[in-house]
Amino acid sequence: xxxxxxxxxxxxxxxxxxxxxxxxxxxxxxxxxxxxxxxxxxxxxxxxxxxxxxxxxxxxxxxxxxxxxxxxxxxxxxxxxxxxxxxxxxxxxxxxxxxxxxxxxxxxxxxxxxxxxxxxxxxxxxxxxxxxxxxxxxxxxxxxxxxxxxxxxxxxxxxxxxxxxxxxxxxxxxxxxxxxxxxxxxxxxxxxxxxxxxxxxxxxxxxxxxxxxxxxxxxxxxxxxxxxxxxxxxxxxxxxxxxxxxxxxxxxxxxxxxxxxxxxxxxxxxxxxxxxxxxxxxxxxxxxxxxxxxxxxxxxxxxxxxxxxxxxxxxxxxxxxxxxxxxxxx
Amino acid sequence: xxxxxxxxxxxxxxxxxxxxxxxxxxxxxxxxxxxxxxxxxxxxxxxxxxxxxxxxxxxxxxxxxxxxxxxxxxxxxxxxxxxxxxxxxxxxxxxxxxxxxxxxxxxxxxxxxxxxxxxxxxxxxxxxxxxxxxxxxxxxxxxxxxxxxxxxxxxxxxxxxxxxxxxxxxxxxxxxxxxxxxxxxxxxxxxxxxxxxxxxxxxxxxxxxxxxxxxxxxxxxxxxxxxxxxxxxxxxxxxx
Numbered sequence: 001x002x003x004x005x006x007x008x009x010x011x012x013x014x015x016x017x018x019x020x021x022x023x024x025x026x027x028x029x030x031x032x033x034x035x036x037x038x039x040x041x042x043x044x045x046x047x048x049x050x051x052x053x054x055x056x057x058x059x060x061x062x063x064x065x066x067x068x069x070x071x072x073x074x075x076x077x078x079x080x081x082x083x084x085x086x087x088x089x090x091x092x093x094x095x096x097x098x099x100x101x102x103x104x105x106x107x108x109x110x111x112x113x114x115x116x117x118x119x120x121x122x123x124x125x126x127x128x129x130x131x132x133x134x135x136x137x138x139x140x141x142x143x144x145x146x147x148x149x150x151x152x153x154x155x156x157x158x159x160x161x162x163x164x165x166x167x168x169x170x171x172x173x174x175x176x177x178x179x180x181x182x183x184x185x186x187x188x189x190x191x192x193x194x195x196x197x198x199x200x201x202x203x204x205x206x207x208x209x210x211x212x213x214x215x216x217x218x219x220x221x222x223x224x225x226x227x228x229x230x231x232x233x234x235x236x237x238x239x240x241x242x243x244x245x246x247x248x249x250x251x252x253x254x255x256x257x258x259x260x261x262x263x264x265x266x267x268x269x270x271x272x273x274x275x276x277x278x279x280x281x282x283x284x285x286x287x288x289x290x291x292x293x294x295x296x297x298x299x300x301x302x303x304x305x306x307x308x309x310x311x312x313x314x315x316x317x318x319x320x321x322x323x324x325x326x327x328x329x330x
Numbered sequence: 331x332x333x334x335x336x337x338x339x340x341x342x343x344x345x346x347x348x349x350x351x352x353x354x355x356x357x358x359x360x361x362x363x364x365x366x367x368x369x370x371x372x373x374x375x376x377x378x379x380x381x382x383x384x385x386x387x388x389x390x391x392x393x394x395x396x397x398x399x400x401x402x403x404x405x406x407x408x409x410x411x412x413x414x415x416x417x418x419x420x421x422x423x424x425x426x427x428x429x430x431x432x433x434x435x436x437x438x439x440x441x442x443x444x445x446x447x448x449x450x451x452x453x454x455x456x457x458x459x460x461x462x463x464x465x466x467x468x469x470x471x472x473x474x475x476x477x478x479x480x481x482x483x484x485x486x487x488x489x490x491x492x493x494x495x496x497x498x499x500x501x502x503x504x505x506x507x508x509x510x511x512x513x514x515x516x517x518x519x520x521x522x523x524x525x526x527x528x529x530x531x532x533x534x535x536x537x538x539x540x541x542x543x544x545x546x547x548x549x550x551x552x553x554x555x556x557x558x559x560x561x562x563x564x565x566x567x568x569x570x
Contacts, residue, residue, distance in 0.1 A: 206438050209425070209429055209432065209433060210433070212422070212424060212425060212429075213422045213425060213429075213433055215424075216422045216423065216424055216425075217420055217422060219384060219404075219420075220416070220420035220422070221433070222384075222403075222404040222405045222408070223382055223384070223404055223405075223408055223414045223416075223420065224405075224408060224433055224434055224478075225405050225408035225409045225436055226405055227403070227405050228405075328424055
């Protein structure tokens, strides 16, 4: 038993959980082609959720701030991206991959830039006065979320808004019996690149070192001579930009969005950061992949259980590891 | 005696509804080891945290080299050359030993001479340089906490009960380390372990119920058994 544990640890330990989940699903699903389609769908969904969740996890971990307004950035990101894509409809529909890419880049950049600026303002105006007071944080960020949803309603209206997909991301790759949506592959790739960039910043730069230390012990970082509150503004703004970027990607995935898109995703985002462990980017990725895969497998195997499956997953993981899979603080 | 590096003038500190410090006044001369003794709950840790700005003084003044730092931000106080080693050591367990040390440097680079001195004092830190700080023993964590305060030149180091829970052999190692540090830095040491404190301290202040009950030289306190018994409810004879 001990040698098996050592072997599992050497192979990646807890990081193997998504692989284990995929193997179990393969046995239950039976058909490899269906399984592969669902697995790729689950991984790409997981990566989009990761984009939305990673910033919130750092904000939670670094400053112990409960930001229920995070979903507003997801919603705004989705609608801004939809508007930019609609404005660049000619590029979006063009046969040129370059024009398609430019339109997509403009949409995602606009969403991320909005998240960055709005996140900075949100922290200064809404969050700063309620540091160290969870009840007020919940009340004021919930209030801000309601206001944000009303602003979206006022600007984009109550009817669902269509999100045009760039031409090169439409359609699917068909390999034998396996059908893979190109958009999902793109979402997976973008999520992976973002994760690698975040990982590099957190592990190879001094700012990243300060963030990781701050997640563990804010007070000690300040006693070493660093202003954690200033660092937090940056983390909050980047986290909001990531949420908006995730919202933009999710909008393209859904193709039809409403003002409730952020609130609908928020439950899943919270599940992901709780499963992953607060303050940990690796934990957020692991949690997001588990949630994405679980959602897709269960929706195929037992559709009526799809909504409950992630809650059950969260309960099971918390019973096993009360602080999540990879918490930043042990 | 040299001019004070740190002065606390009639400091009052509250934590929530509790009044912890009731007019603490201290004068810490520059150079050497100065000890703040007191039983549990007397206000020793609160005094250090108030100096660092981690808890705000409600009244009174704290001066470092004559400059009023009472209302300054903790990070600004640290950048003036004051290091703090808290009772819980404040180690970042998720970081490696090297990352913990690097974080204690203001520009992210190491002075190799200082690093070699640290390795000589605490060989375990060189051995576990790339290991996670979580994997260190209690004594090694304390070594890391003290090494972090030594990695750059500081004018004053505040150390809160460094011997708590440590084995006697490690405490001897600490005595040696503090003597080495005290050659270039002033140390304000908070302790309950009188034997450890007397082996290092030049001056001593005894705090009780948030007030300074006695201050003077360590030699005076060591020789005056009646004073020890009155202030600390102990005598050195009982410890020997």
